[in-house]
Amino acid sequence: MAAALTLYTNPMSRGRIARWMMEEIGQPYEVDYLGYGGTLKSEEYLAINPMGKVPALRHGDLVVTECAAICAYLADAFPEAGLAPDPADRADYYRWLFFAAGPVEAAITNKAMGFVLPEGKGRSAGYGSLDHVLEALETAVAGKTYIAGGAFSAADVYAGSQIGWGLQFGTIPARPAFVSYWDGMKTRPAYVRASELDDAAMPKPQ
Template identity: 55%
Template sequence: MASDLIFYTNPMSRGRIIRWMLEEVGEPYETVILEWGNAGQFEDYRKINPMAKIPAIVHAGRVVTEAAAICAYLAEAFPKAGLAPTAEERADYYRWLFFTAGPAEAAMVNNTLGWHVPPDMQRMVGYGSYDRMVDVLEQAVSARPYICGDRFTAADVYVGSQIGWGTGVGSLPRREAFAAYVGRVTSRPAWKRAQEIDGPIPGAG
């Protein structure tokens, strides 16, 4: 019988974020591994995501793309996992989930590519400057144990993944606050199961 929840990924992609989220959710799912360089496979995948970007999920026939959106969707679709925000957590949950998916990721990618915003044009980009983004992100993870307070949520899956990846490959500086936060969120059994499935990240560490 076909699974009600299908996960399209490659271990060397942002799909690792969703692997972790799925392991946190604890519902059965089918995995489809997309191999880099397999043009035919990706052509078929365009029926799922016309951008041909990984990851994506199909749940009950509905497609969800974009890793932050998938995390938020899964938290709401499977409330028994307790990963969706409470009313008190909601503002911080959406604020930092979308800050990390938008300004923070854009700043990290642009910095890695060697592109820096001229000071007189910083108002044109969502993150202003790379250094400002890093400082704001550091403050966010320093304020409380988790991004919304004292409780782990789906936002921590996404924010923790981005900071863990960024500090591992050098797109974020290795600050003490980042290391402490990543250490907390990656101590979870679901994160460890996800790593066992996808394997280590070459070059990270």
């Protein structure tokens, strides 16, 4: 009997990335929605993720946190889904998956929060500047259907989510390369299913 999969998430969170990945692997799973300031900080959940944030994944007795790690883990745990290249061909896969999780996430979050780096401190921040990050991301997707090689992968789930949200909320400029890449991602059946499921779980207006 296969180990059970449980996704701990909130529909208004980065857990939507993990939900998309869950739909891509095509395995049965359960969802435990957690509330901000409530069950997220319960002793029971802190035993799963001491950070008290979502998403987290339980696979049998194993726990994985952090979206990029969840995506990479699921791609390896369910190779039949074809969501990771062969080990010898994973350079771009690892490169762009973790670039999206590191520099892209940090630069966009800092910009959205209004954090301004002191003059000359770009190298200390690790990502240089938002402009440099966006230029690099643009080269990763320009003229491509997929970000790493010739097939869809977990790297597209993560990078695609970042680009999709960035275009939606205006934190990533609508450059042709970004728009074209996201147009190819947002019609994937697994993404559509994941979005519909999370949208249906959104809090209803009072």
